[in-house]
Amino acid sequence: xxxxEEYAKHFSNMKFYSITQSSFAHRDALLYRNIAGxxxxxxxxxxGEVALEMAKRGAKKVYGIDISEVAIKNAQELAKVxxxxxxCDFRVMDAEHTEFPDDxxxxxxxxxxxxxxxxxxxxxxxxxxxxxxxxxxCTEAMRHNPLIHWxxxxxxxxxxxxxxxxxxxxxxxxxxxxxxxxxNTRMFHLAALATVPFRKASFFRPLLAALEAVDSLILSIPxxxxxxxxxxxxxxxxKKAAK
Numbered sequence: 001x002x003x004x005e006e007y008a009k010h011f012s013n014m015k016f017y018s019i020t021q022s023s024f025a026h027r028d029a030l031l032y033r034n035i036a037g038x039x040x041x042x043x044x045x046x047x048g049e050v051a052l053e054m055a056k057r058g059a060k061k062v063y064g065i066d067i068s069e070v071a072i073k074n075a076q077e078l079a080k081v082x083x084x085x086x087x088c089d090f091r092v093m094d095a096e097h098t099e100f101p102d103d104x105x106x107x108x109x110x111x112x113x114x115x116x117x118x119x120x121x122x123x124x125x126x127x128x129x130x131x132x133x134x135x136x137x138c139t140e141a142m143r144h145n146p147l148i149h150w151x152x153x154x155x156x157x158x159x160x161x162x163x164x165x166x167x168x169x170x171x172x173x174x175x176x177x178x179x180x181x182x183x184n185t186r187m188f189h190l191a192a193l194a195t196v197p198f199r200k201a202s203f204f205r206p207l208l209a210a211l212e213a214v215d216s217l218i219l220s221i222p223x224x225x226x227x228x229x230x231x232x233x234x235x236x237x238x239k240k241a242a243k
Contacts, residue, residue, distance in 0.1 A: 016229075018199040022212050023139065023188035023230045030137045030234050031109055035059050038106035043126065044095050044113030048075030048088070054107070055084035063100075065093040096121040100129045102240075110138045115166045119175065127179035127238035136180070136235040142187070143167040144226040170226055173233055181237035187219045187228035 031050075036058035042051035045064030048071075055062045062084075064075055072090045079085040093099060096117055108130055114122055126136055143149055152164045170185075177183050191211040198204050219225040 015196055015199060016193070018204075019189055019192045019195055019208060020230070022192075022215075023232055026186055026188070027137060027139050027232050030135070030232070031107065032057050035107060039063075039104065040107040041065070041100075041105045041109070041129070043108055043110045044116075045075060045090065046071050048072075048078055048090055050109050050111065051075065051088055051090070052078060052082055052084055054109070055079070055087040056082070059087065059107075062088045063105075064088065064090040065095060065098065066090075067092065067094065096125055098125055098129060102128055103131045104129045106131055106134045108134070108136045110136065112140060114138065114140055114172075115163065115168050119168075119172055120178075123176050123179040124241075126235075128241070130238045132238065132240070134236075134238070136238075138231075138233045138235070140168045140173070140231055140233070142226070142228060142231050143169045145190070145229065148193075148229055168231075170231075173231055176233070176235050179239055180235035181239060182235065184234040184236075186232050187225040187230070188232065189215065189229040190219060190227050191215050193229065 032054070035054055038054075038059045040051070040054045040059045040062045042048060042054070042062065042064040045051050045066050046068075048064045051062045051064040052075075064072070066072055066075075069092050072092050075088070075090040076085070079088040079090065091099075095113070108126060110126075130136055149164075149167075152159065152167070173185060174183065191214040192208060195204060195208045195211055198207060201207075215228075219228050
């Protein structure tokens with residue numbers, strides 16, 4: 001129940017999302033550019049928030065798939081409430097073996113789902129259903145920062161041990177190069193993490209802006225950028241399997 005000790009415990013990590021504006025802004029710039037008239041997929045869509053936004057921004061047709069029947073029902077209801085039900089098609093579906101034809105989508109969005117899947121199967125399927133000139137935009141937490149990983153291991157109520165062990169790293173992100181010819185990665189949120197304790201303070205916004213400027217410098221340095229919390233990755237030019 002909201003307001004209860006159990007609710008507070010379960011959602012205690014939400015405080016970290018107070019600093020994610022820059023990674024979301026970069027993702028949105030990639031995702032919504034040329035979205036008008038596109039056929040789009042929200043891959044492992046949850047309640048479909050991004051799918052709904054793509055529809056409202058002018059996509060011709062938006063599909064959302066998830067393994068959760070509850071999430072899909074929620075997405076369908078939200079589409080009705082927000083007036084985009086005719087554009088959106090939400091389905092319960094296996095993400096590693098979708099029912100879509102080859103070369104279906106102009107744009108595919110994925111957020112925080114790849115580490116739940118068999119990665120080779122997921123990348124292979126995403127490559128198959130993406131159009132040759134389409135783009136796949138992924139946002140994933142990274143595993144390389146020892147302090148962040150220590151926190152994950154200390155908060156088992158927030159995620160399973162299996163999930164912690166399968167959080168992606170740079171090698172997994174780069175393995176997408178087997179299935180896509182173009183891969184653009186940008187890392188986010190290292191110094192900015194220091195602002196989380198001050199998220200309710202009056203000086204939070206200027207402090208965050210200052211440390212994001214620091215991040216823009218240090219996260220451009222190879223190897224040091226591995227310590228970032230989040231990666232936003234754009235994959236293009238899918239390598240199609242021989243027929």
